[in-house]
Amino acid sequence: MSVTRREMIKMTAAGFAAAALNIPFAGTSHASEDVVDVDKWIKGTCRFCGTGCGVYVGVKNGRVAAIRGNPQAATNFGFLCVKGFKGYMSMYHPDRLKYPLVRGADDKFKRVSWDEALNLVAKKFMELQQKHGKDAVAYYGSGQCMTEESYTFNKLWKGGFGSNMVDGNPRLCMASAVGGYVTTFGTDEPAGSYADIEKARTFFLVGSNLSECHPIIFRRVTRQKLSNPDNIKVIVCEPRLTSTARIADIWLPADPGTDLAVFHCMAREIVKNNWVDKWYIENLCRFTTGTQVVDFAAYTQFLEQFTPEAVEKLTRCPAANIVEAARLFATQGPTMSLWTMGLNQRTRGVWANNLVHNLHLITGNICKEGADSFSLTGQPNACGGVRETGSLSHLLPGTRPVANPAVREQVEKAWKIPAGKIDPKPGFHTMEMFAKLGAENDASKPLKGMFITTTNPAQSLPNCHKYHKGMKESFLVVADIFPTRTTQLADVILPAAFIYEKGGVYGCSERRSQLTSKCTDPPGEAKPDLWIAAQLAKRMGLEKLIPWNGDDPAANYKMAWDDYRECVKMTEHSLYGITYDRLLKMEEGLQWPCPDEKSPGTARRYVRGKDPIMDMPEIVKVPPQALIYFYADQKHEGRANVFLRPYKGPEEPPDKEYPFFLTTGRVIEQWHSGTMTMRVPEIARSQPNAYVEIHPSDAKQYGINNGDLVKMISRRGFNILPARVVKSSLPGILFVPWFDQDWDRMINRVTIDAFDDGSKQPEFKICAVRIERFGDPKDVADMTVISSVDTPFPSRA
Ligand code: SF4
Structure with missing residues (x-):
């Protein structure tokens, strides 16, 4: 069946929700259209993003034949996006590697x-x-x-x-998110949960095109907004007028890499108007330059340089929007921030994370229902598999x-x-x-x-x-x-x-x-x-260390999991109580900390009565009277750090030779480098190739029409891409999705490999490029995949 992108989006449930808000799409659906008469349904999760949507996998004659959303999953309530219900089809593609x-x-x-x-x-x-x-x-x-x-x-x-x-x-x-949580709170990962979405009254969506990258989370946010459109407010800080930005009450279109100034400016307005939470400031915050602890007065003084007018000049973000965003953030709470790569894939990624946490700390918008500073992870198991296992x-x-x-x-x-x-x-x-x-x-x-x-x-x-x-x-x-x-x-x-x-x-x-x-x-x-x-391991003489090498995968995985549970048992990340038996029975899984098998898991950390670690002196010492306490604080004072980070822009801002910002990202249909999703025909036809989005005024200046081929050149390499002339990219900003494997459209031949000093995460999101018209429109919907192991690697740079 051939499905166009428009048809794919139209058939999805949140597509209708999005339509109600007059935005282009969200792309979620209740269940696979391939729900068929299967032999059995087996519980599992989707593997195509970090949302963690619960699924049921339909098996017929020993083959996976369908996927449907698990209505009892706390992450997605049965809804899935196109990757969730179609992505499994790549399993049966003839290109599968079958032999060593x-x-x-x-x-x-x-x-x-x-x-x-x-x-x-x-x-x-x-x-x-x-x-x-x-x-x-x-x-x-x-x-x-x-x-x-x-x-x-x-x-x-x-x-x-x-x-x-x-x-x-x-x-x-995600390394900058880790760096942000660790430097601010002393330990990684959010305090709250997705369930805060349904309690929040203001959303701060920053550096995230949620509608394409986390469509099920976007669905939850849009539903919350639709439940009370006049009183639930959405602020979006994002340099493109994305489908996410289209639901915003306030849009903050700061130029790529300049948002540190916007966050400080919001903090300045909050302090100036006394919208702060005094109890949080006195009891839970520590103001610091990173090397020196200072007081609130010094923080106030530091913020003075970030006036709305000065910040507008620096960022191109309207001053009035920043002021209104600050007011909503601080006074229309509880407020929940959600972000991903736009904040993380930066040379100042850790600082950007710190400054969003600052806003939550000074306004008391954390450790309460509906209030959290929440990093969405990109990959399905970046948190559980890599961050938490310390890999x-x-x-x-x-x-x-x-x-x-x-x-x-x-x-x-x-x-x-x-x-x-x-x-x-x-x-x-x-x-x-x-x-x-x-x-x-x-x-x-x-x-x-x-x-x-x-x-x-x-x-x-x-x-x-x-x-x-x-x-x-x-x-x-x-x-x-x-x-x-x-x-x-x-x-x-x-x-x-x-x-x-x-x-x-x-x-x-x-x-x-x-x-x-x-x-x-x-x-x-x-x-x-x-x-x-x-x-x-066995062949390298390490079988004793890693003995789970038998032929039964279920037994091997359970042995490894139990070994891991034991290893982190006495830590504030404890998931000792998350056993295979419990996970098999529970439709929605379990949230750590979960220190024993009776623990129901933890939806909110650092809060007495909600977080079991607060009452485990053998792991952390928390004063008995403390109701909220950041127990991973390296100074053992139960405080979080509010940072006076100086302003720094991107590593490679545009200049005369390379006058455009390039920013990259995902599209809803494709997963990462397209290895799997490009092998699902419906998905590949819907979004077959990368392209460059150009604002009409820039296109006019360079004589580029919609569909023309554009040569985009950075200091490192070039791409040749069809142009999409759209108003969603502001003048001076170009956008290219990164899934395409074609050598001429592989955008990472152009991006910069400078990285954040702290997190070592590269600045994929921002580099400087120039463009020239390369040729007339040409059909490049070739759905390129590397189909054979013997396909030669391109010899040209
Ligand atoms: S790709 Fe993400 S949002 Fe889509 S179904 Fe899978 S986990 Fe859910």
Whole structure:
């Protein structure tokens, strides 16, 4: 069936909700149109974004035949977006990788047995480690792996090899949110839950095109708005007039990378008009420059520079809108902020997160119903799988720093490894990893090998072609379900199982863990990543550390999960009470902290009577009289930091030579690099290729008409893209979605790889480009995918 984008959107439930607000679309639906007479329905979660929508997977004759939303799931109440109800179809695409492959001397891949492939990987990794040291081989994981898988690879590297060369793609999407929570509150992840959406009276949607990137959350926000349109207010801070911005009562169109000034200006208005919450300021806030604690008067003084008029000049955001946004934020609460990559993928990402938290702290809009400062995660298991298991180069399970000796000691005991085995020095973060990956004989490249799973860095890294040489010249092992730009550079390809072919736990943005049960077998000889990790461990003499290498995936995943629960039992991230048995029975999963099997989980942290950790002195010490207490405060005062961060703009603002801002993002139909969603014909036809959005005034100046090909050039590379001349992108700002695998439309050949000093997250969202008309309209709806492992990598830059 061929479905146009318009038809796809029209047939969805929130499409109607959006229509009521006179916005273009939301794209959600109650259930799959493919609901058929199936043999059984199996509970699980969607794997195509961080919302964590609950699904039922319909199985007929041993094959997945349909998906429907789980009406009892607390995340989505049965609603799904197009990826949720169509994305599974990619499982049966003929391009699926089915057998282990090893690159031969003729540069072609040849099929080998699992034993041959795993023995080769184990032998080569051990050789590299012996010759170049324990840190010569890295693991690069994904926010799409199951929690048990990320935990196991992390344990193998840090506990088995004694190497912290572990990182993953959440570094590219959520690291600044982690940095923001940790520096402000002392620990990662939000205080509240999605349920705050239905209690909020004002929404601050910032750096997020919610309607396309988190459509089910957008549906909840639009429903709340529609329930009382005059009194529920929506503020959107976003440089494009997106479909999200169209529901706004107040739109703050600040230029990319300038919003730090907007947040400080809002704080200034709040302080100036005495819209602050004095009790929060006196009892829960600590004002700090980052190096020095100051008082509220110093904060007030610091804010003085951010007058609405000065900020309008700097950001192009109307002063009156900022003032009104500040009033609504502070006086029409409870207020809930929601954000994603627009705040995180920045060289000042941590600071941007800090400044949004500031607004909540000074107005008392946190730790109350409907009030929260809430980062939405991009990937389905970036929170549960990578942040919480500590599968980044500087962390250990429980999102605790590897540099902390007490944390290392506790984890070494839990893992039953010798004291001192875990290296205190953090490994390389993602950008450093790929910069230092290279050939064995290249002395400038300390990383000689890498194991990559469930991600496609050859396409998803910023300024990606800079890193292709290192991937090609090192010993690269890639586990995935389809050929990708990254498998094109691999030495060994391992065929992996899809979520519904193995099962396991995902943890979504609201600290909620949910279990998916295995629904069907993987194709050919494809295997679960957990089995691959455990078999690799066995071949490297580490079977005792990771013994879950049997043939029963359910038993293996449960063993790994129980090992993880035990490891984080006595932490404020405890999910000891979240057992497989409970997850199997519960339709909506459980939110940590959940320290024992009687705990119902925690919807709101830091509040007495709501958060069990408040009454666990063996984990944190909270004064008995404290009703709200930020117990992870590093100074043990129960306060959160309100930062006086100086203003800094983007790394590469437009100039005479490169006069445009380029910003990138997702579209509702496509997931990340399009590896799976581009293989669902209905989705691919609906959104077949990337394009560049240009404002009509800019298009006119460059003689560009709708559909014309545009050459877009940055200091790093170029793309050739069809133009969409639309008013949603403001003059001087261009937008390109990033899913397209076509070499000429792979936008990460253009983006910048500068990164945030604190979080090490790159500034995908902002760089400077110039454009020129390249040619007449041409049909580029070619739905490009890398369809064969032997498709040669482009030789031109
Ligand atoms: S909103 Fe996210 S989790 Fe929910 S169905 Fe869509 S892609 Fe899946």
